[in-house]
Amino acid sequence: EPEVTQTPSHQVTQMGQEVILRCVPISNHLYFYWYRQILGQKVEFLVSFYNNEISEKSEIFDDQFSVERPDGSNFTLKIRSTKLEDSAMYFCASNKDRTSNQPQHFGDGTRLSIL
């Protein structure tokens, strides 16, 4: 079964540094998402992406965050200047169709630790 893959599995970064989290969505999927899960808390929506542009973003997704689909397979999340509170699990998800009857498939996440 095709799956969403994320790299790296764990990223340790100094506060203030830039970090790029990478995702390879399922190949025939058109909608892409990033979610965040702070330890012990719920999964929170960050951003959705379709047709090479952001379709929706949450309040969490401020100017320090950006997303890109640099080629036909990768989908990246960049945090320009990391803060301690950015420490979390970041999950990428993809969907064939944004309508409600198509499930989102999640990767296993990147654990981001900011020191």
Add this chain to the structure above:
Amino acid sequence: QQQVKQSPQSLIVQKGGISIINCAYENTAFDYFPWYQQFPGKGPALLIAIRPDVSEKKEGRFTISFNKSAKQFSLHIMDSQPGDSATYFCAAVHGSGNTGKLIFGQGTTLQVKP
């Protein structure tokens, strides 16, 4: 309006018992309600989902009960097994015209004792 409230936060059930997790929502624009199962170190995986025009959906040992008028839905795990021990999230999705983002509940950590 955007929230999905989930309870209990944690649940301990004996093997063979029934696990019940409840969720409630406010926004009537939600029209798809999936449940995700998450094991430690893994991403959420879709378990079962329901649309509000159906009151119940069953897949194997997993059943969703949906009460549209009360804006509540619940997951029932019959004959719970130790392998079911995981965190369960209910979620909701807006109807068509939206981006398909998932609004998650707070999660329930289920432990099934052998």
